[in-house]
Amino acid sequence: MRISLLTVPVETNYMDFLPEVRAETDILVPSTRSEGQLPVIPKIAIVSLIKWMERHGYTRDQYDYYDVDMLLPSDKELLDYFKSYNPTIIGLSAVVSTCYAQVKRISRLLRQACPDAWIVLGGSLTASSNLILRKTEVDICVVGDGEIAWVDFLDYVKARGRKKDFNALGNITGLAFLDDAGELRFTGYGKQIPAELNPFPDYDILKAGLRTRPQEFANYFRPGLGSTHFLTDPRSLEPHRRPMLAQLWSSKGCVARCTFCQRSTKGYRVLGVDSLDDHLKMLAKRFNVGYIHILDENFSSDREYAYELARTMKRHDMLWMASGVRVSSVDYDDIKFYKEHGCVSLKFGVESGSQKIMDVMEKKFTVERVFQTLKHCADLDVYSPLAVMVGMPGETCETAAETGRFLGRIAHMQGVDPQWLGLSCFYALPLTGTPLYVYGQQAGVIGKTPEKEEDYLLSVSGSGASKINYVNLNGANVRDVVWWDWLVKLEAQRTFFDLVKKTPLGEPGHMQRVLVSDREREIVGRALTLRKILDSVKNCNLRVVKAKIFYWVEDVLMERVVVPSRLVASLPRWLIYPLFKNLVYVNFLVQGYALRAFGKSFSLWKKWPAVEPVREAQKVHAREVQRVNVKLNIQRSLRRVVRERTREHPPASQTEANQDILSIGL
Numbered sequence: 001m002r003i004s005l006l007t008v009p010v011e012t013n014y015m016d017f018l019p020e021v022r023a024e025t026d027i028l029v030p031s032t033r034s035e036g037q038l039p040v041i042p043k044i045a046i047v048s049l050i051k052w053m054e055r056h057g058y059t060r061d062q063y064d065y066y067d068v069d070m071l072l073p074s075d076k077e078l079l080d081y082f083k084s085y086n087p088t089i090i091g092l093s094a095v096v097s098t099c100y101a102q103v104k105r106i107s108r109l110l111r112q113a114c115p116d117a118w119i120v121l122g123g124s125l126t127a128s129s130n131l132i133l134r135k136t137e138v139d140i141c142v143v144g145d146g147e148i149a150w151v152d153f154l155d156y157v158k159a160r161g162r163k164k165d166f167n168a169l170g171n172i173t174g175l176a177f178l179d180d181a182g183e184l185r186f187t188g189y190g191k192q193i194p195a196e197l198n199p200f201p202d203y204d205i206l207k208a209g210l211r212t213r214p215q216e217f218a219n220y221f222r223p224g225l226g227s228t229h230f231l232t233d234p235r236s237l238e239p240h241r242r243p244m245l246a247q248l249w250s251s252k253g254c255v256a257r258c259t260f261c262q263r264s265t266k267g268y269r270v271l272g273v274d275s276l277d278d279h280l281k282m283l284a285k286r287f288n289v290g291y292i293h294i295l296d297e298n299f300s301s302d303r304e305y306a307y308e309l310a311r312t313m314k315r316h317d318m319l320w321m322a323s324g325v326r327v328s329s330v331d332y333d334d335i336k337f338y339k340e341h342g343c344v345s346l347k348f349g350v351e352s353g354s355q356k357i358m359d360v361m362e363k364k365f366t367v368e369r370v371f372q373t374l375k376h377c378a379d380l381d382v383y384s385p386l387a388v389m390v391g392m393p394g395e396t397c398e399t400a401a402e403t404g405r406f407l408g409r410i411a412h413m414q415g416v417d418p419q420w421l422g423l424s425c426f427y428a429l430p431l432t433g434t435p436l437y438v439y440g441q442q443a444g445v446i447g448k449t450p451e452k453e454e455d456y457l458l459s460v461s462g463s464g465a466s467k468i469n470y471v472n473l474n475g476a477n478v479r480d481v482v483w484w485d486w487l488v489k490l491e492a493q494r495t496f497f498d499l500v501k502k503t504p505l506g507e508p509g510h511m512q513r514v515l516v517s518d519r520e521r522e523i524v525g526r527a528l529t530l531r532k533i534l535d536s537v538k539n540c541n542l543r544v545v546k547a548k549i550f551y552w553v554e555d556v557l558m559e560r561v562v563v564p565s566r567l568v569a570s571l572p573r574w575l576i577y578p579l580f581k582n583l584v585y586v587n588f589l590v591q592g593y594a595l596r597a598f599g600k601s602f603s604l605w606k607k608w609p610a611v612e613p614v615r616e617a618q619k620v621h622a623r624e625v626q627r628v629n630v631k632l633n634i635q636r637s638l639r640r641v642v643r644e645r646t647r648e649h650p651p652a653s654q655t656e657a658n659q660d661i662l663s664i665g666l
């Protein structure tokens, strides 16, 4: 039996840029992958599957790993590889649901190369199993934690080959498949391996996946001093510091269930501290690592563990940051302890400055708690970058303005003008396996048939949560929709200036100076210069120039001229806001004509069905009332709203019932 494991990239169009980049990468180091300041995320799901396989008797000569996500191979390369390896079973790891287009493409090529192989898909995209199993060449989906279900399925194939025995398949927990009647069967979310067996990245396995281009391995590391987060802490500049930055997870899962968040596992578990100790020793010795980025969704929910982790980091002289922290998971003393043990930055899911929207998201903490925690960080000189998200059901101009005012307060408290903070304002993107996605289906915006769902997943393939990809589930007028992010920024700036008048900022410290100079560098780097235009013309590649022109009103005029202007902030809102709101709207219309002329399309410009404004759920389960802080309103949670609507329209078939469970997620 031969087993093949591969990662799935999200980019739908990488074949467009591949030829010119590949010509270089065949002979030297520069990579097709660029993830900015931080390294490429290690493929931990693959590492964990392989380790579990090896524990259960599957040996290196029985499997091969192909990191398609890193190598971005052409159709021909994929076909050649699979024809020559000729696997019995192929496992695709699709960690985000925006890679549907690639799952469809790759599974088609695999079927062409290996007509008799089992094709199995794992990862968050399996929340759309009904569609995957009907519209792609995938035979089986592994849903939830994959290690145990995957090895159980390997054992099944070892015993039965290509035969479909639905009773036997039904006994493997964690699978979704179509039975002989064509109905979707779901055997429950995959069982979890013991927490201490969740691995840290194994760089030998990661390297093996790079096959003929080992130079791409360098992508798993970046210089620590190339990252703003680390630069904000003067300890980064100490001469003894080892230079490289690596990434790892210290826990799996999250204690919360935000209604827009695609969760791949139930509950929250931490990894072993002893294995962390060994891992850090190895990183320092083999890769000269002195900086660590902790990728946890939910760092520090287990304080005892987090303290032990911090001590271990300090013992290995690592500076570290964690980019997924809930404000309710840390207080002043925790942050102080982490700082004393090498922590330079904690990133919190702030999301909104409106309590109403926080409740819709089911964040389960208050806006004021966010402010307090960020203040602790500022007092202790721990950098906390800010990002918010607009566009959830229930968002209005009032809630967006509240978010802006909240950000202005935070910027003043942090002692940095918002224009230098590089505030990120995302737009909510409905991902399969979330209440937000089901809400979109119930509202008739996202179709429920495999054909319609496929249309949607193809349209969001390769997309991020940016404004141009916004799917209007909110029902707001598009004139408001395109204005929300600017309203947030303008209100943040105005609030900041008002507060500075009352309480002027003191002398900037090291962190403030780094943030300002970093942002200045970014602005200069992004500007469209004559040289860039000439280079584009010379290389017959006008994509950059076209993009700069397309975004000029927003990226240049609004971002750099209007928003930071003291004059604009001093004029009455009733005078100035309608003017800029209309400007942004006219720009949106012009962009729409340009897109049509070039045959392109993005979700923001699509005509979505009209949606009624969201209403609070009527009933609350008694247990929820006890669990949730009285200041929060659980009836606003989108999960409640969606559940009530589901009860009103019970599923008509086994397929619908199973797909409903999968769609709302864990």
Ligand code: SF4
Pocket (backbone or CB within 6 Å): 254, 255, 256, 257, 258, 261, 262, 263, 297, 298, 324, 326, 349
């Ligand atoms: S958004 Fe963050 S806090 Fe919320 S469920 Fe996801 S990981 Fe947890």
